[in-house]
Amino acid sequence: MPTGRPRRRPGSRTGCFAVLDPATGEVFDEAPDQRPKALDAVVERAHASWRGWRADAPARTAALLAAADAAEAAGADLATLLTREQGKPLSESHAEVARVAARLRYFATLHPGPQPLTDGRPVRSEVRWRPLGPVAAIVPWNFPLQLASAKFAPALAAGNTVVLKPSPFTPLATRMLGSVLSAALPEGVLTIVTGREPLGARLASHPGVRHVTFTGSVRTGRTVAAGAAASLARVTLELGGNDAAVLLDDVDVERIADRLFWAAFRNCGQVCVAVKRVYAPARLHSQVVEALAHRARTAVVGSGLDPLSQLGPVNNAPQLARVERCTARALADGARAAAGGHRLDGPGYFFAPTVLTDVPPGSPVVTGEQFGPVLPVLPYESLDEAVEAANATGYGLGGSVWGTDLDRAGAVADRLECGTVWINHHGELSLAQPFAGTKESGVGVAGGPWSLYGNLRPFVVHRPEEA
């Protein structure tokens, strides 16, 4: 099995790195391995294009709407390539492309107008907004297109230009999207750069960049923030999560089991806001374990290109190794696999959907982010104990409460320390909502108008009431 970070392979052209199909573990294409030095010209061009792009809001709206149409028209090709390099079922790739188009349309027509200020004095003051300049966007491999659009759609709508770097595990669909959108956008307004580290580190610390917006792990997020400190660029970080689902004692287990299962296992568990821990009342614990384990045993795992597959492979070898490590550690600590617990035989990075019980609360699969198809189910005696355990990690991205009495569930939702809490479902995000991790899950607010303001800076114009 290939291991380690994306690398040059015998057969890759000079200046390129290999891209693997996670369903086979084989190389199927390559992408340009741009060197950090190349960013100077790219950022300079983004700066030069900014002048025209920022000046004409109606033209921006028209271009972003045309970009949405172009993404949609290329939907089938984009989705197939995305599944090929990322592994997810084709239906999920189609949904991801649709989300790109929807997001472009949403932001195309969102315009921040001037906001009058009143503080009782006879002065008319209003807040107006200016774009920041070239934005550096860095994204991971779990939702390459969706997360790219979450960066570039609001940044472009606000009048900035963007240099975007996808993960070297999934560079191809993003490159294709960049080329598709270039038919609608002026040159230099959106540039996709691909390459292995230190390309991202250089982009985050580039002196010509005015906003660094990053999605990825907490560890890399810290490095990115430190890099951006050199130029005092604005920093937005959307980082990891360890979302807890708290089941209340009036929950109807059979009724919610499908929803709960897919909230944990969609995209093979590689979702920042996947359910990563379940807390079940002790009385219902074995019923919950069995309901989830049954679904894990019967879920169809296979290549994302096969229309029957419900779960694809883990995206890459290092991530598969991490999932194997944390599962093995939990089993060694005394946990029991009610379903799965191991890699699947054969080529590709497939891991059996796994439900763990009897997991010690301090096990890394509970305290950390497994980011794979492995779900621990933990029993609790009192609700206070469950809420305390749910909040007892450094993460604070999402969480959910499941039960029949919605007022009671709502009261428990108030006690979860995270940016989004769902009741009786988990993971759905509105384009219009603020998406803001608390604690180590993020810095800044993304989503809806908040994303737009995150890409703008206010300035104030004062004038006396009477001229």
Ligand code: NAD
């Ligand atoms: P990662 O942090 O390893 O990589 C993210 C991106 O940063 C990639 O493009 C990578 O090439 C780049 N990178 C790596 N080292 C860098 C450096 N020193 N400087 C600048 N860039 C660098 O994360 P990953 O493994 O690709 O993604 C999984 C993580 O992303 C999980 O923790 C997941 O929860 C998180 N995530 C968060 C959200 C969110 O919205 N909060 C969404 C999706 C994924």
